[in-house]
Each structure stands twice: as C-alpha cells, then as structure tokens.
Amino acid sequence: MIKVVKFGGSSLANTEQFQKVGDIIKKDDGRRYIVPSAPGKRFADDIKVTDMLYDCYNTAVKGKDFSKKLDTIKKRYYEIIEGLGLSLSLEKEFKTMEACFIGKAGRDYAASRGEYLNGIILAHYLEYEFIDAAEVIFFDEKGNFDAEKTDQILSERLLISERAVIPGFYGSMPNDTIKTFSRGGSDVTGSIVAKAIKADLYENWTDVSGFLVADPRIIEDPEVINTITYKELRELSYMGATVLHEDAIFPVRKQGIPINIRNTNAPDEMGTMIVESTSKRSEYTITGIAGKKGFATVSIEKDMMNSELGFGRKVLEVFEKNKISFEHMPSGIDTMSIVVHQSEFENIEQEVLAGLHRNVQPDVIEIESGIALIAVVGRGMKSTRGTAGRIFSALAHARINVKMIDQGSSELNIIIGVKEEDFERAIRAIYDIFVITKI
C-alpha cells in the first residue's frame, strides 16, 4: 500500500504539531511520500509563514530594510528545530534566500520558501529523503502546470526513493525560476505526487475532521460527510468550501485514486473519503452546502425574447468582449439574468450596459449587486422529490428573499442567490431543514 500524505499549514505550525505529524506517519508504513505546507497559524490571530514571506519580499523589493521581517520568519523555523531537538542549521538556506530577495527573485520564489524550508525540517525529523519540488514539478512558458513533463520526471524520481518529503505549493518554470500554484496549492502538489507514484490513497491532513456538511465558521460543529464524490466536491469547493483546493482532484481523478481528508488533531477519526463514484447513499438528502459572497446580477427583460433567434448569444458576446466571465445564467420566457463576479464587473459595467443596448435593444436592464450564491449539492437529490421545495420553504420560513435559482442539468446541485446580508442565515436555514430536523 502506497500512501501520499499531505499536511496543511496548521498541522505543521509548531513543534507540538510536528510531533503529531511524526506519530501519524510512523503509525502506518504505507505513508511513504509526504507533502508539507509552510507553517500556518498557531492560534486564531497568528500569521501564516506564507503571508509573512510575501510581506517580507514586498519590503525587500522596495529596497527597504527587511532584516527584522526575515528574523521573525527565521524564528518560526528555529523554534521548531529546537523544539524537536534536531541538529540542523538552515543558515545557508537563509543566506541564499536573503540574497535572492535582494536580487528580486520574485514573489513566487519568496512564498515557496515557506514549504521548502518546512520540507527540509520534516525530512530531517522523519529521516526521509528531501526532494526539492523545483526539480520535479514543472510549469510551461505560459505558467500553466505541465502535467506531462512533471509526470514523467516525478514518477522516475519517486521510483528510486523509498520514502521522501516533497514540499507543496511550487515548481519551476522552463527558465528555472520558481512558480507557485494559487493559494492553498499544496493540496494540488499532493495530488500530483499521488498520481505520479500511482498511490493507493491520497491522505490530506488538516485541522477539521473531514469535509463538513457546511462551513464550520457559519454552522457550529457541523456533521462530517463520510463519503463524497469528486463531482460533488468540485461543486462545493468551487463555491467556497475551501478544505481542499478546487484543482486538487484532477490529477487523482483520472487514476481513480481516492482522497481521504483527515484531522491531525483527531487522528483516530476516519474523516471523509472522496471517491469517483459510490453506491453509498449520503446520510441526508443533500451532501453539503457552500457559498460565496461578491456577485452581481445583470437582468435583461425584453418582450418576446424567447422567439428572437440568437438573443442569448448576442448577450453573452457583450460579456465576452469585455472579458467578463459569467457564473450562471438563469432565464425565463422574457427575462434573462447573468450572474457575474462583482469585482470584475464593477469597473466595466457602463461599457457592458452600452454594449447590451446596442446588441439586443432590451426593454429593461437592471443591475443588482451584493449578491451571495449558495450551492446545495447532493448526488441523492436526483432520486428525491421535492428537494427544491424544501429549500424554498426553509428560506421563506426564515424570511429570506430568494433572488435567483439555477438547477444544473446534472441534478447534482441547486444554486440559490440571496442578498449578502441574508447569506449566513440562509445557510443555517438550509442546514437545519436537511440535517437537524431532516423533514
């Protein structure tokens, strides 16, 4: 059994957390390839090392003195090294890093040092080999992940290493500079490593007991989802359930490698299994709820819209020309709404409006901002009647006005738009009806 095991930032934030991680790895001989994040928060208001690195680099680039900021970062690592009683010095690495900061090696280079240094410490602590991700994870000239090259070189490299630590979050460009994935990207590295070694399982250890039915920052102590499909997870993580980076499923999905989300602070709990498909029914009609704020809707009304050939295309053309991608497009007979990210749309809204008037001569155009979208996701919804009805009656009960509804054709999810100020209450109402009262 080969397991690729990724640990998130809070799982490696200090000595005590490192010890828990060490115990977890030693408990199972199959845990052979380890992907660490940079040290994360030790307590609620703490700062992640990744954020400290961005900040330190910004100071360096401005030509200001960044030595104090660098010292605070060094201290985080030295506390761990001393706490674990390791005889390891990172002075050489810090010297190189300092010189590269002065030489403006790039923001991505700076951020990547978080996992690089943590990887060196973890490898030393576990007595595993250290493999620098810059030598095995690759991006192409355009900065896109180069799956083919990575897979070839990484799998060859892993085959000659019995046990190794490969730091998460970064890789290298064809010109040898460092590039990172987007934030939370160590999850993606873990998945790439699992694919390359054809692992039996990709374990992703974090600070919650699995994928929860709803965001624990909104619902107190939500239930854990035991089994979830890749598709359901994709819908939920895209809509803000950020337990796992939304791109992390692609590499393993192709190989049918399951992901197991586990809690470093409660290692006896089985967490969540993420699988291709399953015959297991979820415990509730829905599998999970997630949502995001920051959307705007552009609603277009025109009599007889439905009989006007090419109407939809002409509308979307305007958005495309202005480089605005849209999230959803619920429509009625004489109405059509386009849901967009408010931050992208704001600066160019007048151009879009003018374009719409020119292209489709609508009767009315209305813009509404401050919209939150909520995704209610579940493979069980297809075979259960009245799911949408239950959602709307729960929301009506909570006196929440539903601004928009969109049900995907896969019947895997229902998307609901509400005012941002109703967002948290709406999630609670939906959670209550499906999970607490189960009616």
Ligand code: ADP
């Ligand atoms: P790590 O640093 O281990 O990668 P993250 O902070 O990226 O951890 O992800 C775990 C966090 O995701 C949890 O602490 C929790 O606050 C948040 N979260 C949001 N939605 C959910 C959900 N549905 N289930 C579990 N955690 C969630």
Ligand code: ASP
């Ligand atoms: N350390 C990086 C971040 O904070 C990557 C990760 O933790 O996955 O985004």
Ligand code: MG
């Ligand atoms: Mg994460």
